[in-house]
């Protein structure tokens with residue numbers, strides 16, 4: 001049996017306690033935490049505390065009775081959500097002593113905001129002297145000294161406050177971790193709504209995800225338990241690390257609107273026309289190749305267990321479809337070359353030709369690594385909303401950031417509210433700098449040269465394809481799912497060697513209407529330091545000859561670093577150079 005617990009919401013009248021308790025109740029039920037009991041004034045006053053008034057003695061007796069009932073339920077494994085003004089510290093302390101797993105949530109709000117809001121007109125009456133013993137006006141409220149959770153309900157949305165409570169309960173292991181579906185109608189925080197006219201409805205981020213809603217393929221609660229049992233009897237598909245990452249991207253909505261690995265119809269449509277069968281723009285096939293032996297064990301229309309390298313069942317693939325790919329045809333369309341010198345083509349040619357499509361149900365989220373920068377699209381969207389950014393420029397990178405990149409970031413940040421630095425941490429080709437080292441360089445650059453409150457860094461867990469223009473569109477759409485409104489596209493984005501023209505990755509955006517992309521490309525020329533201009537410029541902004549430029553080729557720069565020489569500060573910040581020298585020399 002799961003452990004019971006008591007979440008005790010306390011705060012001034014109309015501070016949002018019951019609203020929050022109701023939201024928590026709904027979310028717990030959605031996660032399959034049943035039964036759950038909510039207790040608030042409206043519920044208990046009809047019966048349990050009908051005889052009590054608002055004197056201190058009666059208020060204490062009220063809390064004593066309620067906490068007694070709550071403790072009985074909680075000891076029998078039932079989560080109990082109590083929403084009471086409960087103004088006296090000592091009464092709350094006694095409730096805490098009595099109840100197992102007591103979680104005090106302080107719904108904190110400025111009295112002025114509450115008086116302004118006042119949905120039942122009670123503050124007005126209390127101020128007019130029409131009612132007495134009103135907490136906050138002529139009765140005291142003793143603030144909690146160390147509540148488990150504080151929700152600033154006059155500033156946060158219900159969703160944000162709820163998120164805090166859920167995270168605390170998850171961290172304590174009192175409820176299962178579960179991704180929160182965003183398809184329920186958002187609830188406006190009553191306090192915030194009252195202070196704005198018209199009422200503010202919560203936006204989880206500035207722009208909708210690709211396809212309209214953020215996909216969340218995780219299964220929770222009783223459904224999950226049933227699916228785990230079912231998976232034991234299913235044929236297994238063993239996922240290489242590359243495909244574990246694809247699974248993670250599907251499960252968390254990085255690839256919204258995709259809800260699984262592509263079947264033949266979607267695959268052919270995407271390869272040929274960069275669109276899903278319904279017309280939605282989608283430039284790269286998201287497929288699952290399997291070897292012949294695995295393919296033979298699968299039944300079309302049936303299901304299969306998706307298993308990682310350690311034999312852990314990550315999820316279930318439903319409505320299985322099996323088909324065969326034509327690697328040359330696919331390579332020609334997606335990479336515009338069949339040359340095995342292209343790393344994306346080389347991978348494609350090395351993979352089995354049998355593809356398995358189907359809907360993904362995620363039972364476990366694999367560890368994406370890099371915990372300090374790993375956030376799901378939902379989490380990044382919530383943070384963007386919390387920061388109030390209306391425009392967000394995302395920057396994809398798989399390289400260290402030099403002054404040239406820094407300049408692009410600054411230009412983007414001059415016109416957008418926030419910057420989402422989105423380093424790719426999935427598979428890259430041999431020779432690319434390891435993600436761990438890159439992350440240290442990003443931190444060094446951001447900590448020393450950017451305002452922390454205007455930059456978010458969130459890893460991009462997908463694999464690199466080196467598909468140039470098509471991948472630029474793909475990168476943009478995925479960042480839209482993370483909540484970005486703008487996407488920085490530099491020279492030869494996602495290219496490799498000289499397979500693509502330097503600005504093809506920018507030009508491809510013009511083949512789609514702004515509406516169907518839903519994210520704005522910010523197209524940049526390469527930047528460099530000009531001695532005459534005395535700053536970072538591009539050929540668009542500087543009239544001087546090349547001899548005035550301080551710039552190094554990538555190869556020359558890598559050579560310098562390998563020799564332990566610090567590049568000019570006009571090329572690389574010293575804080576970044578130090579980390580790169582250390583890492584390059586460490587490699588031997």
Ligand SMILES: [Zn+2]
Pocket residue numbers: 530531532533534537542543544548
């Ligand atoms: Zn110049």
